[in-house]
Structure formats: C-alpha cells, structure tokens
Amino acid sequence: MLYKRFRKEKKKGTFLPILIPVMNLFLLILPFVIQNAFLQKIASMELQLPSVSDSPANAFQSDAGRDIVIEIKREGLSLFLGDARHMNVDFSEGYEQRLYNKLLELKNELPKKQEIVIKIDPLIQYEKVIKVIDICKSEGKLFPNVVYYDEVK
Amino acid sequence: MARFFKKSSSSMELNLTSLMDMFTIILFFFLSAYSFEGVLMKLVEGITLPEARSVIPVAEKFYIAVGKDRIEISGRTYAVTGKDDPYILRELKDIKQKGKNYLVIQADKDLPFYVARNYIRLAVQAGFSKPYLAVLPK
Numbered sequence: 043m044l045y046k047r048f049r050k051e052k053k054k055g056t057f058l059p060i061l062i063p064v065m066n067l068f069l070l071i072l073p074f075v076i077q078n079a080f081l082q083k084i085a086s087m088e089l090q091l092p093s094v095s096d097s098p099a100n101a102f103q104s105d106a107g108r109d110i111v112i113e114i115k116r117e118g119l120s121l122f123l124g125d126a127r128h129m130n131v132d133f134s135e136g137y138e139q140r141l142y143n144k145l146l147e148l149k150n151e152l153p154k155k156q157e158i159v160i161k162i163d164p165l166i167q168y169e170k171v172i173k174v175i176d177i178c179k180s181e182g183k184l185f186p187n188v189v190y191y192d193e194v195k
Numbered sequence: 196m197a198r199f200f201k202k203s204s205s206s207m208e209l210n211l212t213s214l215m216d217m218f219t220i221i222l223f224f225f226l227s228a229y230s231f232e233g234v235l236m237k238l239v240e241g242i243t244l245p246e247a248r249s250v251i252p253v254a255e256k257f258y259i260a261v262g263k264d265r266i267e268i269s270g271r272t273y274a275v276t277g278k279d280d281p282y283i284l285r286e287l288k289d290i291k292q293k294g295k296n297y298l299v300i301q302a303d304k305d306l307p308f309y310v311a312r313n314y315i316r317l318a319v320q321a322g323f324s325k326p327y328l329a330v331l332p333k
Contacts, residue, residue, distance in 0.1 A: 066216050073224035084236045085250035086299050086327040091319065164309035171308050172245040172330060179249035186249075190326075192316070 087175060090157075090189045110148055110185065111159045114166055114174055123148065133170070141177050145184050158185035161193065236299065236329070239267050245304040247330040253299055257290050258329065259283070260301040261314050275310070280317065287321035296322075301329040 111122040118132035239260035260267040273279035302311040315326045
C-alpha cells in the first residue's frame with residue numbers, strides 16, 4: 043500500500059516538470075510576436091508648408107534668389123538653385139548617393155541655408171518622395187526644413 | 196480520514212517558480228514596449244509605411260491612415276474614393292477643435308503621391324499647419 047502511494051506521486055512529478063518549461067517558452071515567444079505584429083514603433087517626419095514670410099514680398103530677408111528647389115518627377119529629379127537648373131538625377135541605381143553628394147556641395151556653398159523646397163509630381167510613388175525628403179534632411183545635417191510646394195492647377 | 200485531508204491540502208500548493216517566470220516575461224515585455232519619448236501609435240492594418248532615417252518621435256496619438264482601399268481616422272473608417280472627404284474634413288476639424296495641432300499622416304508606401312496629397316490638403320484645410328508623415332525608423 044505504502045509502495046503504491048509513493049509510485050503515484052513519482053508519476054505526477056515527472057509529468058509537470060516537462061510541461062512548465064514548454065509553457066514558459068510559449069509565454070516568452072508570445073510577447074515578441076504581439077510586439078512585432080502591433081507595436082512597431084512609428085516615427086514621424088515633419089513636412090513644412092510655405093508660410094507668409096516665405097512669400098516673394100519678404101524674400102529680401104533670406105538669401106534672395108538662392109532658394110534650393112527639387113522637382114521630383116517620374117523620370118528623375120531636377121535640382122535648381124535660384125532660377126538656374128543645377129543638375130538632373132535620374133532614378134537609376136545609386137541616385138540617392140548622387141543626390142546626397144550634390145546637396146552636400148550646396149550645403150558647403152550655402153552653410154546657413156536650412157530650407158529646401160520640393161515640388162512633387164502627383165503620380166510619383168509615395169515611398170520615393172519620403173526617400174528624397176530623407177536625403178534632404180540627412181538626420182539634420184543638410185537641410186532640416188523641407189518645404190512642400192503644392193501646385194494647385 | 197486524516198490521511199485523505201492531508202493529501203488534498205498538499206495538491207493546493209502554488210508553484211511560485213512558474214509564477215515568477217511569468218511575471219519576469221511580462222516585465223520584459225512592458226519594458227521593451229515602453230517608449231521613453233513620444234507616444235506609441237497604432238499601425239493601421241494593411242498599410243506598409245516607408246522607412247526613413249531623419250525621424251522625430253510621434254508626439255500625439257491623432258492620425259489619419261491612408262490605405263489602398265480605405266481611410267481611417269482614429270478608428271473610424273471612410274471610403275478612399277473621395278465621396279467621404281467632407282466627413283473626413285469634419286472629423287479633422289473636430290480633432291483640431293480639441294486644441295490639437297499635431298496630426299500624423301500614415302500613408303502606404305506604394306500609393307501614388309496624389310492620394311496622400313489629397314489628405315495633406317484636407318489636414319491643412321482643417322487647420323493643421325504642419326503635416327507629419329508617419330515612417331518606420333531605419
């Protein structure tokens with residue numbers, strides 16, 4: 043009788059220790075799955091709009107005629123300094139680096155300049171627009187104030 | 196009889212080890228989900244955000260999500276066709292009237308820009324002076 047009781051207890055003990063680590067493992071995996079599924083950390087990117095102080099009437103306050111403008115079109119980018127076209131960049135491989143190098147040159151030329159104006163073709167892919175804005179800002183190293191020029195036709 | 200009671204009381208023992216394990220896991224989960232700056236924003240299902248390096252933390256929870264087939268503003272869904280634009284504008288104005296001047300635009304990376312532009316315009320019309328575009332940090 044005494045032997046039977048001990049044998050029963052031994053059986054219970056062998057079952058539970060196997061189950062507990064498995065349950066722990068599932069509990070460990072579950073939060074990571076939930077986190078990756080729903081709680082991706084979203085950040086934001088500021089896009090400025092032209093203000094009254096940027097109007098031609100107040101242009102004398104800043105570098106008049108020295109505005110940097112990027113036109114994003116389906117075929118590529120056009121970079122203007124004032125009224126003059128500075129360069130064209132097509133969307134071929136490595137365009138990000140070429141644009142960055144050109145903007146770095148302009149930044150060295152105009153170190154106090156903080157704004158860059160972008161004109162965007164409505165049919166261009168949104169991801170490309172974000173990429174160009176990202177390069178313009180370059181984590182605050184180049185032109186942190188990207189001003190979106192909205193053309194209403 | 197006494198033996199019987201003794202047996203049942205021993206089966207009521209609480210396994211502290213697994214309980215502690217569970218609490219440790221929950222603790223790590225909350226610690227990793229906790230953001231020290233900004234707020235955590237819900238990523239709307241079906242929207243793939245573009246990635247960027249030059250980012251700032253999200254300051255407030257108000258968003259307008261522009262997907263391929265629907266628009267969502269803080270949990271409410273609208274049609275993307277443009278027929279719901281007056282309602283969207285009203286909803287954005289309501290948010291603005293709460294004294295908020297921060298709206299994040301979550302737009303799918305594959306959309307043509309004019310779709311996102313439409314809602315940037317609506318946000319500006321509602322009184323938001325700066326649109327903030329939602330991105331995933333690289």
